[in-house]
Amino acid sequence: MEWLSLIAAGLFETSGVMAMNRLNRDRNAKSLLLLLGAFGASFLALAYAMDSIPMSTAYAIWTGIGASGGALVGMWLYGESKDWRRVLFIVMILGAAVGLKLVG
Incomplete structure (x- = not known):
């Protein structure tokens, strides 16, 4: 159950980054609440x-999911570069997270 919680924490971290982008565009209470809620849920699930x-191990995997998720969301939703080298390094980050699980 803790591993599912850790994955959820990383996904909430990615949601928090998306909310941060939204807050940069739309400075309003709803955007701020989404940001606080996503990062709050991320920290609770991580804890x-x-x-x-x-x-x-938990921190490395959490940051790996968050960093990879943020990069993927940037590519898919915000038109950032989809260069093969970026994708390769994202795969390497995720591979390292899986490696930590296997040796831990």
Whole structure:
């Protein structure tokens, strides 16, 4: 269950980055609440996951999912470059997260 919570924490982190982009465009209370809610949920899910997953592993995977998710969302929704090298490095980040799970 903690691993699902950690994945959810990373996905909420990605949602928080999307909300941050929205807040930059639309400075209003709804955008701010979305930002606070997404990052709040991310931290709560991360804290739950860290009850049984070592902090170093949990934090590395959480940031990997968040960084990869932010880059992918940027490519798919915001027209950022889809250069093969960017995709390769995203795959490497996700591969490292899976590697941490396998050796931890």
